[in-house]
Amino acid sequence: MATPNLAKPIGARPVAAKAVKADTSQISQGRLMVRRFMQSKLSVFGGIALIIMYLLALFAPFFAPYDINEIDTNYQWSGPSSLTFAGGWPGICGVKQTLDQKNFAWVYTKDCTQSNPIQLFVHGSTYSVLGLFNSDLHLFGVSKLAKIYIWGADSQGRDIFGRILVGARVSLSVGLVGVGFSTILGSILGTASGYFGGIIDNLMQRVIELISSIPTLPLYATIAATLPHDISVTQRFFLITVVLSLVTWTGLARQVRGKVLGYRGADYTSAARLAGASHTRVIMNHMLPNAVSHIIVVAALAVPGAILGETALSFLGLGMLPPAVSWGVLLRDAQQVQVVTTYPWLMIPGAAVIAAVLCFNLLGDGLRDAVDPYG
Amino acid sequence: MTALETDVQRRAGAVNPNDNLIEVKDLHVHFHTTLGVVRALNGVSFNIPRGRVLGIVGESGCGKSITGLSIMQLVGRPGKIEGGEVLFNESGDKPVDILKIGRHSDEMHHIRGNSIGMIFQEPMTSLNPLFTVGKQIEEAVLLHQTQNHEEARRRAINILDKVGMPNPQRIADSYPHQLSGGMRQRAMIAMALSCTPTLLIADEPTTALDVTTEAQILELMRDLQKEIGTSIMFITHNMGVVAQMCDEVAVMYLGKVVERATVDDIFYDPKHPYTISLLRSIPRLGSQRHGRLDAIKGSVPDPYSTVTGCPFHPRCPSFMPGLCDTLVPAETRVEAEHLHTVRCHLHPGSTVLGKFGSSGGVAAEGVVPDAVNAPSYASEPMVIPGSGGGTVNNSAEPNLTPGDVDDGAAPRVNRK
């Protein structure tokens, strides 16, 4: 009976550790975040959809068949064109405009026997591509004899589809620019508040409290009402983003302050300070890199609020004003219930708002879960 | 392996046929996570004799707590009990397989709290912050013992007094946040014992406490155990606590019990290299002053990975290439020692064919490991599983036929 000598082998022989597969502890934090984000299919979908939306907005005149300010009295409140395959190739039905004498409204009768084939890469109105060169190429269109309105026309026969694409430029960038402002403001003030504490912190907290004790939309509206009317579209756009960021920065500052407060108590911060690092160095090298992912997440989740804010303001007539085009401005046409009941396609810009906000929420959620799976 | 287990049980049973309050057999629990399947328990088997204290020891992540939760059927998503038996013999004559009772059935609710009490690791979070301590104890009493609220309150105060609370009336009306950690743990013990359960599962009850409080709580538990006669399953990673508290010990590693013995045997005659390493890593009084403390090499493998053969082999100081990394050692009774079992190829009887590679679900391939190099086996015949079920011998005559392996008869390697 050879009972092995237990005492001897221990520590006496080299251990042949066997490699084990899929060692998750070896993946860098960044890769792990990307992996977690990619796992959330909805967030990836939201991100891709947003990229597409921004591209559509950027090259709006190419995707829109007509100039968005082109008025056409033959198609006032004309509904979305109907698709027909009568010609063997997808085309749109012809429409005929008649005046309903009793209700005094335009009535459109469609005639699907006569198909206007949809053409790709047609030449039409001239536009500037990113301010670099001019082009008159449009993705699709029909012959000059008819007009294609895939999402209908407004009271002046303007193409709603094209106007939504162009309106996206304002609506989608107002969110980004506004949140950009408030991120910068919120990060600086939040960091200062959390890092230095004392009077600065106290003051900041009172200011934030003050701003948050006024209901959001009435505050937006009141500030927006003070904006002068005789300014250019660009100036107004800029001022509206400022108005939006004046309120949204408080949320960001709160979050950043909380984070910084946590880091301030951390040992590595004390160690850096003891080693002689300046406040700037501690903030820039030790705190911000830690907080940056959280700032991005909070910012991403603040964008929908800004988009909704602009839409609401413009809808009330206090935000962007015609001739500027934004989704809120377009929805102003849909303010009268009677009108919308007759011409329901006037509500399509609302669908665009919902889609954009939804995608930003999905993206922001995915980012948050990826950055802070336990938060 | 099954044959062997019954063998061990039969012998154990010979001493006292109704000895075991609870018998866990080949318990498997898996966690299905997005990153992969974690095999938290991989065939855990042990028993707790009536009225005794069994210590379950092991490093973090070895499955100690999951074992406790499995007995209560409280393993939550994404964990799932995949197989095994938990035979609970409360009355002493008819064992019930807890795992066969529905998780949410009345019968299970009756066992939880009434027959089996449980104490958790974190006294700070294991009491509901919104209810007074008294109300929380009364809740259990009202559920299992009496319908009368006054009676329940009397019992709650009585048990609080028993666990050494200075002013039980006042404590009963306190909210958890008004008590210190030690007090809360006493309250938890009071709650767990309020219905005088036959088994108490204590999941690291003193880990979160300071040393003085720990000593008090351990003394309290020991006293109450003697008084009430409750069996205790004491989960801990602290060998010192084991020495103080337990009658018997089961050492766990990566979801398996690797050694099971009385507390004396574990401390004075450990058999498994892991147990030995664990004991060596404890600092002790009177040891060489400048000597370095032995640490166990490496760390517990990544939970998503799979380890073939003996789960401890990558860290084992007595690793035998070709054997330990391919073949899962079976539970063997240590010769002549009552109730001392071990799972290690160093011990006669552990190297068993018929079932292999189950620790990671990866079956050993039919490659012949160079077992000749293993010191203790140099001159012994080795039987290695082949892909076709055949046996291979290294330089010595085979003593098994292929048919034995295919029959799954769990033949043993014959060693002398």
Add this chain to the structure above:
Amino acid sequence: MLNYIIRRLLYMLVTLCFVAIISFMLLDLTPGSYLDTEISRLRQAGGNLSDGQVAALKIRYGVGDPFPLKFGKWIVGVVQGDFGQSFEFSVPVSSLIWGRLAFSLILATSSIIFAWLISIPLGVYSATHRYTIPDYIITVLQFVGVAIPEFLIALVLMVVSASVFHADVGGLFSPAYADAAWSGAKFADFLKHVWIPIVVIGASSTAWLTRVMRANLLDVLNAQYVQTARAKGLGEGLVIWKHAVRNALHPLIMAAGGILPALISGEVIASIVLNLPTTGPLFINALIKKDTYLAVAFLLLLSVMLVVGNLLADLALAWVDPRIRLE
């Protein structure tokens, strides 16, 4: 506790004073005043206003006063319940606002109750049935609910009821009852109308609270004391409703303070589309027409609503949580 409430009330008063200063300042900054519009209207009407008359008007409206004096006069009046004169309607502001504020308050309160009643069961169901089809449906609805602006929901509801049911659902009363005195019939008519604004205003809050509830409950379900409750032998229903949900309500109450601004904002904008006799239409109109005193009064009182709401939420929190109550 009493100390805490008194401290909070004092705090609130200070905050509101600043809100008053800020809102007054904001509107005073507005280029042009109601007087300019008024003067041009009078001139158009044919009257030839002399400079003396203009000066008299300026004094009457207090337009020429320096800011501190104007503010001082106004705030003294506010303390006595006099919010100044509406330029546009030429009546005291206080005669215009109270009725509308009362409706706003009713709508906001009902919406929050509505949101709670719907979101708690939905959130609990969603959290306890994670990764099932109903959970996915609730999650999708909740995402969409957060993304839809209130005025769009209002529009869609109006259009649907107009085109499908041929019923006008705008307003809070049928025309027959609009100016009638309160009676049983009028109240029934009110109930028939009021659910649409409640749903519209409460929708996004419901979605948001469902989400908060689900996330909190998932957190709480991982807490040790829930496991303790199960280990005691309690049934799953009791474990969830008695031990888990009650703990998950805290962040929900805190969130209630957080959704108040959204609720009030939603009320303002939805009431314009739904044509409700609440603050929204009059407030926005006052802003556009630069009817300063009217707008400031609304802004201030909406803020009071918000601040008092927050205080109530904090008190509710202390009420349910002994850790805060016994501090």
